[in-house]
Amino acid sequence: MNNKNESLEIKKIRKNYLVNIIWQWEIILPFIFIMVVIINSNLSPYFLDYTNLMNTTFNFIEKAIIALPMMFVIICGDIDISVASIIALSSVFMGMASQAGVNTFGLVVIGLFAGLAAGFLNGFIITKFGIPAIAVTLGSMSLFRGIAYVILGDKAFTKYPTSFAFFGQGYIGNTMIPFELILFFILAIIFGIILHKTTIGRKVFAIGNNSTAARFSGIPVNRVRLAIFTVTGLCSGLASILLTSRIGSTRPNIASGWELEIITTVVLGGVAITGGKGNIFGVVISIFIIGFLKFGMGLINIPGKVMTIIIGLLLILAIMLPQLLERLKPKNSFGSRLMKRAVFKMKLKVGYEEEYKKRHNEIWPELKEELSRAGIYDYSIFLDKETLTLFAVQKLKENNTVEKLPSKEIMKKWWDYMQDIMETNPDNSPVITSLEEVFHMD
Amino acid sequence: MMELFKKREFNLFVFILFIIFGVSLRTPSFLYINNFIDVLNDTAILSMVAIGQLMIIVTGGIDLSVGSSLALSGMSVALLNQYHPGIPIFMIILISIAIGLLLGSINGLLVSQAKIPPIITTLGTMSIYRGLVFVLCKGTWVSAHEMTEVFRMFPRRSFLGISSLIYLSILTVVLFLIFLNLTRTGREIYGVGGNKIASQYVGISLKKIQYIVFTLCGGITGLAGFLWVARYAAAQSETAIGFELQTIAACVIGGVSIMGGSGSIIGVVLGAFFMGIVYNALTMINVSPFWQMAIQGFIILFAIIINTVMDKRNQQLMLRKRNFYE
Numbered sequence: 001m002n003n004k005n006e007s008l009e010i011k012k013i014r015k016n017y018l019v020n021i022i023w024q025w026e027i028i029l030p031f032i033f034i035m036v037v038i039i040n041s042n043l044s045p046y047f048l049d050y051t052n053l054m055n056t057t058f059n060f061i062e063k064a065i066i067a068l069p070m071m072f073v074i075i076c077g078d079i080d081i082s083v084a085s086i087i088a089l090s091s092v093f094m095g096m097a098s099q100a101g102v103n104t105f106g107l108v109v110i111g112l113f114a115g116l117a118a119g120f121l122n123g124f125i126i127t128k129f130g131i132p133a134i135a136v137t138l139g140s141m142s143l144f145r146g147i148a149y150v151i152l153g154d155k156a157f158t159k160y161p162t163s164f165a166f167f168g169q170g171y172i173g174n175t176m177i178p179f180e181l182i183l184f185f186i187l188a189i190i191f192g193i194i195l196h197k198t199t200i201g202r203k204v205f206a207i208g209n210n211s212t213a214a215r216f217s218g219i220p221v222n223r224v225r226l227a228i229f230t231v232t233g234l235c236s237g238l239a240s241i242l243l244t245s246r247i248g249s250t251r252p253n254i255a256s257g258w259e260l261e262i263i264t265t266v267v268l269g270g271v272a273i274t275g276g277k278g279n280i281f282g283v284v285i286s287i288f289i290i291g292f293l294k295f296g297m298g299l300i301n302i303p304g305k306v307m308t309i310i311i312g313l314l315l316i317l318a319i320m321l322p323q324l325l326e327r328l329k330p331k332n333s334f335g336s337r338l339m340k341r342a343v344f345k346m347k348l349k350v351g352y353e354e355e356y357k358k359r360h361n362e363i364w365p366e367l368k369e370e371l372s373r374a375g376i377y378d379y380s381i382f383l384d385k386e387t388l389t390l391f392a393v394q395k396l397k398e399n400n401t402v403e404k405l406p407s408k409e410i411m412k413k414w415w416d417y418m419q420d421i422m423e424t425n426p427d428n429s430p431v432i433t434s435l436e437e438v439f440h441m442d
Numbered sequence: 443m444m445e446l447f448k449k450r451e452f453n454l455f456v457f458i459l460f461i462i463f464g465v466s467l468r469t470p471s472f473l474y475i476n477n478f479i480d481v482l483n484d485t486a487i488l489s490m491v492a493i494g495q496l497m498i499i500v501t502g503g504i505d506l507s508v509g510s511s512l513a514l515s516g517m518s519v520a521l522l523n524q525y526h527p528g529i530p531i532f533m534i535i536l537i538s539i540a541i542g543l544l545l546g547s548i549n550g551l552l553v554s555q556a557k558i559p560p561i562i563t564t565l566g567t568m569s570i571y572r573g574l575v576f577v578l579c580k581g582t583w584v585s586a587h588e589m590t591e592v593f594r595m596f597p598r599r600s601f602l603g604i605s606s607l608i609y610l611s612i613l614t615v616v617l618f619l620i621f622l623n624l625t626r627t628g629r630e631i632y633g634v635g636g637n638k639i640a641s642q643y644v645g646i647s648l649k650k651i652q653y654i655v656f657t658l659c660g661g662i663t664g665l666a667g668f669l670w671v672a673r674y675a676a677a678q679s680e681t682a683i684g685f686e687l688q689t690i691a692a693c694v695i696g697g698v699s700i701m702g703g704s705g706s707i708i709g710v711v712l713g714a715f716f717m718g719i720v721y722n723a724l725t726m727i728n729v730s731p732f733w734q735m736a737i738q739g740f741i742i743l744f745a746i747i748i749n750t751v752m753d754k755r756n757q758q759l760m761l762r763k764r765n766f767y768e
Contacts, residue, residue: 079561125743129750134504134561135700138690139742146736153732252732260506260565273559305576305679312569319558 025270026282028321033289040296047296054176058168058246060291061180062239063258064284067265068191069232071283074266075195075208076225077275078133082122084258085144086236087243090114092148094241095157095250104164111241112234118144119233126229127222133229141259148252157250168246180242187235192280204228208275264311265290268318290314342376342402343437346390346430352421353383356390359418370410375400390422451697451709453752458716465723472726479604485718486611487666487673489711491685492692493618494659496710499693500635501655502702503560507549508663509685510571513677515541516667517575520584520677523593531592538668539661545571546660550653560656568686576679586675597673607669614662619707631655635702691738692717695745717741 040047047053066083073080093114094107102110118140125136170179195201206214207221215221244250269286271278290311297307348356360381371379375397382391396402405411406429419428466473491508498505519538522529545567552563586594597607622628633641634651642648671677696713698705720741721734 125747129747131746131750132700135694135746136743138687138694139739139746141739142687142691142735143739143743146734146739149732149734150730150736153730260568264565264569267562273562303576303581305573305581307573308569309573309577312566312573315569316552316558316563316566319562320556323557 025318025321026279026285029270029282029285029289033285033292036289036293036296040292040299043296044299046299051176052295053292054178054181056295057178057181057291059295060287061178061184062168062243062246062255063262063265064184064287064291065180065187065239065242066232066235066258067262067269067283067287068187068280069228069235070262070266071191071269071271071278071280072195072204072228073133073232074263074271074273075204075275075278076228077208077211078126078225078229079263079273080122080133080137080229080232081259081263082118082137082141082144083232083236083239083262084255085141085148086115086118086233087240087255087258088148088252089118089144090237090240091244091250091254092151092157092252094244095160096151098160098164099157104161107161107164108167108241111244112237115237115240116230116234119230119236120226122233123226123229127226145252145256148254152250152252158248160245160248164245165248166245168242168244180246183242188280188284195278195280200224205276208272208277210276261290261311264315268315340396340398340400341437342392342394342396343435344392344432345435346392346432347423348383348388348390349421349423350388353385353388355421356383359421364410364414366410367414370405370408374402374405376402451706451712453748454696454709454712454716458712458719461716461719461723465726469726472723477722477726479608481715481718481722482608482611483605484722485714486607487669488685488688488692488717489714490611490614490662491659491666492689492696492710492714493614493707494662495686495689496693496696496698496705496707497618497622497631497655498560498659499690499698499700500631500702500705501651502635502638503553503652503655504690504700505549505564505656505659506561506686507545507564507568507571508659508689509682510568510575511542511545511660511663512667512670512685513575513679513681513683514545514571514578514667515664516671516681517578517584517677517679519668520589520593520671521578523590524584524588527590531596534593535665535668539664542664542667543657543661546663547653547657549660550656553656554649554652560652572679572683575681579677579679581679584671584677589672589675593672594675595672597669607673610665610669614665615707615711622707627651627654632703635704637703688717688738691742694742694749697745697749699749700746 037048070080070083090111094111097107097110122133122137122140125131125140126133166179168180171177172179172182195204203214203219203224206217206219207224211221240255243255247254265286266278266283267273268290269278269283271283293310293314294307297310298304376394377397379394380392382393383389384391412428415424415428415430418424418430423431425431462472471477491512495505495508515538518541519534522537523534549560549563549567552558552567553560556563558566597605599606601609620628622631630641630646630651631654633644633646634648638648670682674681692713693705693710694700694713695716696705696709696711698710698713717738720737724733724737725731
């Protein structure tokens with residue numbers, strides 16, 4: 001009997017598992033993406049144009065390249081709000097070098113190295129002193145952009161070698177595919193493989209779920225975090241090269257406010273801000289959702305400031321929606337919201353207290369089986385000795401068949417057997433009064 | 443006396459005196475009382491909003507939307523003043539506070555009821571409120587000549603040589619000192635930050651506390667919004683951009699633990715004052731204003747590293763003492 005019950009339970013859990021997968025955020029995201037594309041292409045005939053679509057990626061791919069390592073940072077349970085300032089810092093260094101006549105290759109090296117060094121500094125302070133990442137990157141955010149202001153003031157670097165323009169403006173061969181876009185996809189594949197297919201990725205998830213437990217299981221938590229912050233800096237340096245090359249100039253306020261947009265993208269992509277959960281596909285789709293949404297809104301002349309309202313709403317809804325779904329989601333019978341209870345009272349005849357107890361102690365196994373087959377579990381009957389009221393509480397499974405019980409042979413037999421000691425109806429079934437629930441606590 | 447030395451607030455105070463001394467060696471005019479009143483005027487709004495931020499950080503949260511809600515409430519009352527100049531100033535102040543309370547309570551509801559982490563909630567509302575400022579003003583400014591004299595001059599009206607701005611900030615400090623230290627709810631705020639789970643076991647409602655701190659911070663921010671646009675005699679869609687980071691910086695410099703559970707109003711006010719003194723000193727010794735941001739960043743990093751190192755040393759000292767007496 002027990003085995004049967006368990007297998008039923010397992011089947012139900014399996015069913016719920018499938019439901020869980022369907023409700024997962026990463027599965028919902030593509031539909032949102034498709035919706036964005038359909039709505040946009042209905043609103044403007046210029047949206048679904050190959051050249052336009054390719055060219056609009058220029059506007060968000062630099063952010064996307066930082067969103068990839070940012071995903072690692074957030075899965076680890078950290079955050080980095082200094083990325084946009086790193087862009088400014090490394091752009092200023094490239095500008096200085098370019099002014100001094102350094103060639104394109106040299107500029108790329110300087111850009112990457114400046115980013116790497118800045119990211120390392122973040123990671124070093126965070127891990128060495130054990131300070132929360134938000135506090136450290138808040139400081140370095142001011143520091144890095146501040147240095148850019150100190151160097152540039154209100155001036156701008158505009159002199160860059162012609163060949164430097166390729167990174168941010170170039171296309172692959174004769175196609176209309178931007179170099180940046182290809183670079184992003186290559187990086188996305190690399191980051192995806194590292195996160196989901198290597199032990200490094202498993203370590204990142206472990207740290208995000210419980211960093212203390214991760215340390216005790218031998219994961220060099222701080223070294224992994226240091227590496228992640230350094231790579232985030234490196235990618236910010238890379239984004240800085242692309243952005244500087246694309247706009248061909250450096251001002252100290254370059255890329256301001258990007259950090260928040262990048263974090264929004266990552267969180268919208270289903271990465272838990274509390275760490276430990278995330279999926280590369282979610283983040284990549286989210287990048288394109290936000291990118292195309294902004295492009296579409298631009299086509300129908302919605303001002304940028306109004307777009308920020310929509311992005312902000314999207315962010316909050318994106319977090320609320322999975323929680324709402326969680327509430328609606330069917331759960332297995334353990335502590336389920338859909339779990340029902342039947343609570344009622346019956347009346348015992350005088351002097352049969354012991355007899356009632358005795359008969360229930362030797363309850364027929366067939367009856368027990370029938371009751372549990374009907375979906376009843378966790379069934380108790382209490383006796384109030386003063387009034388001889390029997391008080392019964394039973395939990396009912398979701399798809400119970402209790403209404404069919406009275407027609408079962410075994411049930412009738414039990415009632416016949418019990419009628420001499422209880423108050424009964426003409427058909428020998430006990431007189432039952434249902435009770436109203438007036439308080440509940442989980 | 444030794445107890446006093448251990449206190450972060452005291453260290454910060456000594457550090458401030460040290461800077462004042464150093465700068466005054468080079469520029470004696472730095473020591474003029476008027477200069478200090480200028481600094482107080484410059485930091486009054488910052489220290490008020492930083493107190494709101496403090497309460498949120500103490501519960502383990504953060505509010506990134508203060509700059510935007512300051513701008514939104516400021517813009518609302520500036521427009522109100524422009525189109526209905528007849529509305530008396532105290533009504534304007536009340537409306538400004540009410541708008542702030544409303545914006546703060548939206549944050550509070552999202553955090554406490556919808557259970558969205560504070561950093562995400564306020565990241566979202568920061569964009570939303572900022573966008574709404576733009577929608578309200580349609581990208582234009584409300585400038586000095588469009589404001590009434592009473593509105594514009596309110597923060598400058600002075601009594602005994604001290605402006606109403608400073609009086610209001612002192613009032614805020616005193617009110618919240620009493621609230622945080624002497625009321626049950628105030629102590630519960632620290633309790634929640636110290637240990638969320640334990641505080642719930644002793645019957646503190648986390649939801650209630652979260653809602654209260656965000657709403658109160660909103661209220662202060664609303665008042666600050668009016669003071670800001672009146673003081674600078676301009677309201678625009680970029681008002682107070684990046685201000686949220688300054689308030690967090692004032693908290694961090696003032697020794698508030700970003701993890702929650704500890705931090706004092708005195709520390710935060712000193713933190714804000716410290717930032718004001720440093721900017722003022724930079725101008726005095728003729729350092730280009732472009733240095734401000736870099737120095738602010740450096741100070742934040744320096745302050746949190748010092749605080750963390752001192753904390754760890756104190757903990758070790760405590761452990762060692764205990765072992766000794768055992």
